Amino acid sequence: MKIKYSSIFAILMFTIVSMQAQLDRSIKPAPGPAPEIKLGETQSFTLDNGLQVFVVENHKLPRVSFYVYVDNDPIYEGENVGYLEAFGDLLKTGTANRSKSEIDEAVDFMGATLSTFGSGIYGASLKKHTNNLLELMSDILLNVDFKQEELDKLRKQAISGLTLAEDNPNAIAGKIANALTYGVDHPYGEFDTKESWERVSVTDCQNFYQTYFRPNKAYLSVVGDINLEEAKKLVEQYFGEWKKGEVPSHTYDMAKAPAQRKVALVDRPTSVQSVIQMVYPIQLKQSDEDFFAAKVAVSILGGGSTGRLFSNLREDKGYTYGAYASIDADKLVGEFSASASVRNEVTDSSIVEMIKELEGMRDELVTEEELRIAKNDMIGSFIRSLESPQTISNFAINIISNDLPSDFYTNYLKRIAAVTMEDVQRAAKKFIRPDNAHLVVVGRASEIGEKLEAFGKVTYYDLNAQPYNPNKKELPEGLTADQVIANYVSAIGGENVISKVKTITQEFSGSFMGQDLNLTMKQLANKKGGDMFLMKMSAQGAVIQKIVFDGTTGKQSGMMGEKTMDAQESAELRSSATIFPELKYDDHGYTTKLISMEAIDGEDVYVVEVTSPADEVVSHYYSAETGLRLQTVEAGETPTGDTFTQKVVFSDYKEVSGIKFPHKRVTTVGPQVIDLTAKEIVVNAKLKKTEFQVE
């Protein structure tokens, strides 16, 4: 017996030891059989007033929570945006029976939680305080009293809160992203301002309460150490008298993603990181066929530490502490978002990588391994969410609120498991659209602004989501266009000097697309008609373009063919032909207007718009300091009807016969740049009228 026992013991010892000796650490342990997933049970009933109640019993801890959720259509607040928040906050600041401090005292005395929002009330406490908690919640729900003094207090806090948010780059990015994604005329895009808070009134709150806060639109979830019978009795007692009413419904236009990617830059000069968000609205509901595939796709792209964005931007490049993507389904309008906070100097590199990762999801099938990880991650996250007893009642409410099939959650895991690599790519092509995103960047514009041009048209936004020209400054009071032009005339030599000029000859050389280029311009004063003008541009000995103007009619010739200009075209040419046209704007019927003060490369300039009788507009930029003209900008049209902008930058002003001429002209038309330097400028050289003849 004894021997037997020890031998068994020895064998046992031996197996244990050998098992230990054989432990091969290189083998990852296989999982055990998958546990059975049981969704907890929800019991439900409806009160006569329409309140739908869901009860989840969970007796682990002696706690009970009550959540009243009033499921209205999203409300567009408009002018008085902020009143919904005010309504929510004011709910717990007074009833017909209690002051704010009495409510606070009662909540804190129980050690309970009580929160109120525009969409409902949440209360939780130890079971022994349940009656007191419900009495309080019921008092709030039935007898709320919106007080002016409490609103005034709240308004002050809200305004301070807005100031606080102005300093927070993430809050700024979120606000601008919403405003651009949904538009400020949409409930999801509008935001409160200091001004809107000034308009929020007690009446707004009362109206909302009367109109929208009704039990027939509400769900009550009861979770915790309570059974159905207890719940029925308490709910009837405390919520039975809540009166039902007709509640209006609302629909909104579908928000649209931009046709081309747009860059929205919010300048925060103190930033040491750029907050980047790529966002746009999507049409995706939880009940859609694509829902699970879209979720899996975005999880592979940016769902946590195994997502492609995180792996690339953080683990490979070290650009950021974290980069993520998310996709939200919503019964109104959903949203895609990809985001990261990165140091200033790698802002553009990070965006390049983000766009690459977004495109990668569309262009290629994901790997089996990625698909497996993403699906398991979602399955695991679903299972983990079941630990909280609130989850089950949320499921029940979601099914009704989002019009989901009743087996939505029982089939949840199956539907994730069924997603294929092809499904993922199909969903990615539909929902991941880097070319149609708003690229919102909050950061230090002086360091990152120019580099962002590579990703789309950059628009600067202020903290109220209003676009602005970052170079624009406040004009000095009383300054007029005439004064700016007079300053220019005096800066280049003075009216006395320039009005006596009879001819100007200018020879420029330069390059265009790698070719040497020569430009000749001649002007001859002509008292009887307009000044005469000749412009000839040639490359490698061949004339590319020649324009002649004899004072009345213009003619164009060269590689584009020959063409005599019509009356209107000729009239347009007259001003360009004129020697110092600034002296003759009135005679020619031109109007001038001082538009703004801006900065170009750190130099303040006045912008004067000059409009011809045919309504052609050219903007002239004059240095505030020197008075000299630094550039002109005008819009043009190609023969095919596309519009373009032509910019000419003047620099290197040097005196010739007492008059300052720019000796450098850089012309930019779209991506093309013509860089010209003066070889010779001559004033009052003898020119023959025959040179300007239009045959």
Added chain:
Amino acid sequence: MRKILIFLSSFLLIGNLLFSQSANIEFTEYDLDNGLHVILHQDNTTPIVVISVLYHVGSKNEDPKRTGFAHFFEHLMFEGSKNIERGQIDKMINGAGGYLNAFTSKDQTYYFMQLPSNYLEMGLWMESERLLHAKINNEAVETQREVVKEERRQRLDNRPYGSVLEELYKRAYKEHPYRWQPIGSAQYIDQASLEEFMDFYKTFYVPQNATLTITGDIDVETSKALISKYFKDIPRGTSEIPRPTIVEPPLGEEVRDTVFDNIQLPGVIMGYRTPAQDTDDAYALNMLSTLLSGGESSRLYKKLVDEEEKALQVFAFPLSSEDPGVTLMFAIASQGTEAHDMEASINEEIKKVQDELIGEKEFQKLLNNVENDFVSSKGSLSGIAQALPEFHVFYGDANLINTELDRYRKITREDLQRVAKKYLNRDNRVVLYYLPKKKN
């Protein structure tokens, strides 16, 4: 009247007895031969497990010329091991439907994961791998240097009031390593070499300095066998684990300073030097913080936010720590209020708790809050998985998870007044004004 009172109190007593039983967290704890402490709590309600490892090392174990080291090392622990390739730890856990993360404080580095319960063995294998032979190479170090610098920018430098704790602690301590924050200085992170990391690993990442906790859907005996399988043969560390012995001398006099930040609303930050978390006085200070700022009926909130409308937010918070720590008070001004206005109001309230014994009803409110928090803290397996090893390591008694309420119940109203007088005085505090940087 008296009769009713007696009736009520005995009713309360019964309630408490019932409630203590229903809320009890049962657990098993033991040491492996190599010194690894193990705590197991079985709860089979949901098929998930939480596995955590608490390493008793934090920023206070760092060389002053290598601040940020412990936290940096936390990042490296996600790199891989001898048998787990670089970058596979996250994939393995997420791919199993799990979630994992970690944090580093002044006193500890805490790693945790949640997994579907059938992956328990894999989770244990992974944790044993990175305790036994984590693999750290230069490439990983270089990348994480940049990542951690971005973390610092995101948490501190690019965030309004983000530097509050750093600015406070560097003035509250002159000698003790609490004077720097776990995020450390970017400069020192750049200087650290691979050898230093390996030394740090060999010193602190050893079984006798770790507590392994599992909560959730487990069978205790099976778990013990698995733990033995993967952890038993990990050798005990050979070097002495250095712990700071520096006792920070009293502040002596009030330290007062101004910090200019990228903010518009002024802030007032006060840090009072307070005793270690495992002392009765620390418990009293916890209750005192609730009195001052727990809920909207609390004294500071009611006065500064509700009545005087001077502050947008105000709170008092004990920053509990193993060595003597700091109780923080932090107020952000409402538009148009000056910092000194807020400070005056806070000072008044502090004087009031020092001068007047608090009322019985208010005291009962504090006890009710403590009780609610005590119960609620057991609401999740993750919370339990964190509380058990912390009680074991820092309080020497994991069972405090069930008995901590008794420590609070010993505290009297007189204790609150006494600790207010003893610790919340001017010579024992740092006051910082956070003011807007001047715009140029």
